[in-house]
Each structure stands twice: as structure tokens, then as C-alpha cells.
Amino acid sequence: MEVYFETSTKIMNIIDAMNNRYATKKFDADKKISQEDLDTILNSINLSPTSYGLQLFKVYRVTDPELRKQLTPASWGQSQIEDASELLVFANRTSYDEANIDEYMDRISIERSVPKENLTGYADFMKSKLSEMSDLHFGVWTSRQPYIALGNAMTVAATLGIDSCPIEGFEPEKYSDILNIADSGFKPVVVMALGYRSEEDATQHAPKVRRPIGDLVKSL
Template identity: 50%
Template sequence: MKLIENLKWRYATKKYDSSKKVNDEDLQKIKEAIQLSASSYGLQLFKVLIINDKTVREKLKPVSWGQSQITDASHLMVFCNYNKVTDDDVETYINLKAEVQDLPISSLGGAADFMKAKMKEKSAEEKISWTARQTYIALSNALNACAELKLDSTPIEGFDPEAYSEILKLKEKGLSASVVMAIGHRSEDDATQHAKKVRKPLKALFETL
């Protein structure tokens, strides 16, 4: 299985070669991998911001624990979750499903009502927590896609969400920054690439009942 070998190859890159850029074709594949990620009810209640503006990335660096990946990686993705979930979000999905699968809207009324009812069972805090968790599924797909493409990547949780929200004007968009991902090519000076991968043994992770 090629994926296993590629996952053994990847690591959380600490230092990037800022002179090397990810090409548009590979970036498109990563975006498609994110698009194809599983999500609860298929609603995809998240958005991924690709930060290319160098000035913006310089502003994000000090509120990201000063991590060099923020500015040196070829691309920076900020995975954002929806702050609110409304009936309109469900209707948008139902309309898209009807269009893509060539189904009459009337046949999906029961599914729409069910989803709307389940959304109303969640508190505002529960909805934010739930949508934030969805971003991690998409992040996992992106990390795996990078490994397949032999591109380096770094998932980053070390940042100030409120500062990100202010710099990227997320509240106006109804979003919150959940997790960040740097993508690019490792620097030859990154000593971390030579370290053995540390993972718990399979017997410690799995239990058959």
C-alpha cells in the first residue's frame, strides 16, 4: 500500500525552503482532496482560506508562536469552521444534492427536516465545537494528499484564534479559525527530517472486543 509508505515519509516539517513553491497542479489536487473529505451529513460547514499575501502572513506569524512555517512555507491554509448552522445551510446542501443527483427536491424533504431538527438540538457552543471537528477530517485528507504528492506539510494548532479572527476578518464572514496547515518543501537544514518517527505500537492503539 503506497499510502503507508508515503505516511512513513512525511513528518511535521519545522523548516521550509522558502525558495521552492508548490505548483498549481499539485495545489489543485490538494484542494480536491479537501473537497472530497467526509463531513457530517455531507454539509461541509467549513471554508479553507489560502493565505498568499506576504504582508498578511507576516502579521499572522507573531500570533502563531513565531513559527517560521507561517511565512516560509509555499502555501498557508487556514481551516475555518462556521460559527452558526442555519436552516439555510441545510437547504443549500439539499438543493445541491438534488441538482447533482438529478432528484426532485420533494423527495429530499424528509432528510432536510431531519437535519434541521438535529441542528436545533445543539446549543450554540455545541454547534461551534461540532463544526470545528469537521475541519480536522478535511485537514487529514490534505495531509494525506501532500504525502502522496511528496510535498511537505505541517498541521499547526499553535496560534491565537482571536488574533487570526481579527487579522483575517473572520467574524464578518461567520467563521472561526480552527487549524492551520503549511505546505511546501522541506529545507535541507531541517534536522527533524532525519529523526525516527515516534508512534505507539499497534497493540497499544487497537483492542478487539
């Protein structure tokens, strides 16, 4: 049998949480996430790695029930949009803007007490790499990165006993219009519903369906 990790207590807890996590189809609309837990989940998003550390995405937290109602038909009618305690819309930057690199250099300079002149080489390297991308290439590249944050947020939520559903079943253009972000330079790419499962959600009892780990991971 192939063994891939030591079964330390800590890892087992995380694996237990991941086994308990499932893409929640029906949330209990009356159960709300505490501010403290929400802050932890949002922090896990902010602490997630991104290419170069640029964080070229935004997370829209949709709290207005009226907006949620409008988003439902643009989300294949999925009930999670209105019933979940929290709805986070991850949106990636659609085109290159040199200013984003300069802002990032400003943050590094402050947080690490480095003179900005010392960062010029790094900034110029990033600028040369990113400016040569077409908008299409840039958009594909930036759209991948929110998924890393989404994955971390789902695992962190699971360790807190909070349920979630990642949602790609929605129409990004309609979301942009409803959320009034069409001219923001960000495009919705994936949605995360967070809350507590409804007792009526039969999906929670379904055994996990996964490939054998030896088929997924090949040692070479």
C-alpha cells in the same frame, strides 16, 4: 505478531509516504508547489467526508505575504507561516443557519436530479437535529470535521512528495482580526502549511515516535 493490513504495493506506497511525512518545522521558502499539485490537495479537502455531507467549514488560502507576516506573531512565531509555499486556514461555522441545509438540498437536487420536494424529509430531519444544538455544541461539532479533511490533505500531499505541517499553535481571535473574517460566521480552528522541507530542518531525520500498534488498537 498482529497483522492489520495486507501489504499490497499500493498500501505500501501510502505507508511509505506517511513514514516520509513529518510535521515540517522549516520549509524551503524558495520552493513552490505547482498549481496542479495544489489543485489535487484542495480537491482532497473537498472530497473529504463531513457529517451529513454539509461541509460546514471554509478554507482560507492566505497568499498575501503581508498577511502572512502579520499572522506569524499570532502563531507562536512559527517560521512555517511565512516560509511555506501555501498556507491554508481551516475555519468552522460557529452557529446554526437553516439556509446552509437548504443550499445543500439545492446542490443534491441538481447533482442527483432529484426533485427538491423529495428531499424535504431529509432536510427536516437535519434541521431538527442541528437546531436543537447550543452554539457551543454546534461549534464543537463543526470544529471536528475540518480535521478529517486536514488528515486527507496531509496524506495526499505526502504521496505527491509535498511536505506539510498541521498547526494548532495559533491564536484564533487574532487570526480572525488579521484575516478580517471576525463577522463571517467562521472561526479558524486549524492551519495547514504546505511546501518543501528545508535541508536544514533537522526534524526530518528524527525517527518516528509512536506507540506499539497493539497498544493503540485493541481487538475485542
